Amino acid sequence: MDKFVIKGGTPLKGTIAISGSKNAALPIIAASLLGNSPSTIRNTPRLQDIYTFNNVLRVVGAKVDFQEEQNTLEIDPTGVSHLEAPYDLVRKMRASFYMLGALVGKHGYAKVSLPGGCAWGPRPVDLHLKGMEAMGIDISLDKGYVIAKADKELAESSFTLKPSSVGATVNLLLAAVLRTKKFTINNAAKEPDVVQLCNFLVKMGANIEGIGTDTLIISGVDELKGIEVDNDPDRIEVGTFMIAGAMIPDSDLTLTGCNPDHLGSFLPVFKKTGADVKVDGTTISVKAPKQLKAVSIKTEIYPGFPTDMQAQWATMMTQAEGASKVTDTVYFDRFSYVPELTRLGADMHLEKNTAHIQGKTPLEGASVMSTDLRASVSLVLAAMVAENTTEVLRVYHLDRGYESLEHKLNAVGAEITRVDE
Ligand code: UD1
Numbered sequence: 001m002d003k004f005v006i007k008g009g010t011p012l013k014g015t016i017a018i019s020g021s022k023n024a025a026l027p028i029i030a031a032s033l034l035g036n037s038p039s040t041i042r043n044t045p046r047l048q049d050i051y052t053f054n055n056v057l058r059v060v061g062a063k064v065d066f067q068e069e070q071n072t073l074e075i076d077p078t079g080v081s082h083l084e085a086p087y088d089l090v091r092k093m094r095a096s097f098y099m100l101g102a103l104v105g106k107h108g109y110a111k112v113s114l115p116g117g118c119a120w121g122p123r124p125v126d127l128h129l130k131g132m133e134a135m136g137i138d139i140s141l142d143k144g145y146v147i148a149k150a151d152k153e154l155a156e157s158s159f160t161l162k163p164s165s166v167g168a169t170v171n172l173l174l175a176a177v178l179r180t181k182k183f184t185i186n187n188a189a190k191e192p193d194v195v196q197l198c199n200f201l202v203k204m205g206a207n208i209e210g211i212g213t214d215t216l217i218i219s220g221v222d223e224l225k226g227i228e229v230d231n232d233p234d235r236i237e238v239g240t241f242m243i244a245g246a247m248i249p250d251s252d253l254t255l256t257g258c259n260p261d262h263l264g265s266f267l268p269v270f271k272k273t274g275a276d277v278k279v280d281g282t283t284i285s286v287k288a289p290k291q292l293k294a295v296s297i298k299t300e301i302y303p304g305f306p307t308d309m310q311a312q313w314a315t316m317m318t319q320a321e322g323a324s325k326v327t328d329t330v331y332f333d334r335f336s337y338v339p340e341l342t343r344l345g346a347d348m349h350l351e352k353n354t355a356h357i358q359g360k361t362p363l364e365g366a367s368v369m370s371t372d373l374r375a376s377v378s379l380v381l382a383a384m385v386a387e388n389t390t391e392v393l394r395v396y397h398l399d400r401g402y403e404s405l406e407h408k409l410n411a412v413g414a415e416i417t418r419v420d421e
Pocket of ligand 1: 023024026094095123124125126127128129162163164165166167168189193306307308329330331
């Protein structure tokens with residue numbers, strides 16, 4: 001299992017090119033299965049989660065060609081015939097559950113494993129299933145699998161998501177676009193990843209009104225064609241590197257290929273830390289301030305502060321002067337990084353779904369354990385400001401969601417070595 005050995009204390013100076021978004025790519029990869037001809041997705045990141053999903057597509061009979069040098073993914077769905085996504089693949093990545101909507105939407109039948117547990121507490125899929133039932137799809141459970149069956153044309157219906165869910169919105173869109181007379185999703189997710197999916201589906205020939213709002217109205221069409229698109233940049237990678245630039249003393253980072261509009265409330269909140277931020281088109285530059293200010297945040301659905309950024313924010317706050325609170329209202333248990341940061345010297349504790357942080361504390365290198373994707377990158381951020389050397393164990397979590405992380409950071413001054421032990 002690989003680990004990172006990180007020597008802290010070196011400033012980051014230079015330019016990093018932002019990769020394509022994992023969470024935006026996965027829904028459109030699933031959507032490509034709805035076409036009657038191949039699709040091409042450019043700017044697809046080389047990530048473990050993408051490789052896993054490619055394998056799920058291959059299992060059902062799609063032809064998948066990932067030209068990794070070019071980050072170009074070609075998917076030919078015309079051979080899909082085995083309408084089943086097995087547990088050993090779905091358990092590796094929850095988003096494989098998108099196969100349910102894609103297969104039942106296109107073929108009228110799907111058998112997909114329930115995703116199983118998650119490192120950050122319960123992550124139910126009840127809304128995906130209730131929404132499909134509201135659409136008129138027959139849902140049954142059999143030995144850990146969901147079996148979905150749908151008639152050719154489903155009657156007009158609607159469903160309200162409570163709470164709003166990215167995954168359920170994606171699955172319902174995938175199921176609905178070819179199959180319903182008319183289906184309305186109320187309180188739909190408005191995340192850029194959902195907007196990209198809607199635009200992808202419309203380009204394929206789907207009829208969706210209300211894109212970018214929380215009411216999506218889908219009128220079914222008879223067929224969809226394969227298309228070529230550029231995947232969105234990864235807004236969480238952008239935010240993570242902005243935090244690196246702000247919290248590592250003397251850093252001066254330029255991030256290219258960003259979409260600043262996708263940052264939602266993250267950008268104005270970030271400016272409150274005193275970091276020197278400049279946005280120029282698709283380029284964002286961040287200079288570390290002399291002293292970071294403590295800023296409390298609370299995660300919300302988009303355009304609120306993203307839950308995928310709260311661990312990195314809490315890590316930055318260990319280096320800010322004063323007290324701050326980081327509250328996660330989306331995932332209450334997403335704080336497994338707190339004891340690990342404490343091992344490095346952070347002064348923080350957890351009360352329910354709020355981390356209370358007292359800065360600024362010097363961090364000192366130690367061995368720490370990655371527990372999930374965003375917790376892991378937070379440990380890398382902490383290690384880069386810590387004195388001496390930090391070992392971050394189990395970095396396979398990082399390989400799921402950050403393309404070439406250590407290469408990108410080392411190119412701008414970090415000292416990260418990957419060790420296979
Ligand atoms: C996606 C992202 C993940 C991000 C999260 C929130 C992907 C692959 N993953 O996850 O990185 O952290 O959005 O921005 O894009 N819920 C239910 N029942 C359901 C579904 C969700 O109660 O059936 C609840 C969840 O427990 C959570 C909230 O809804 O409290 C939002 O979850 P959701 O938006 O569905 O997250 P994911 O799509 O799984």
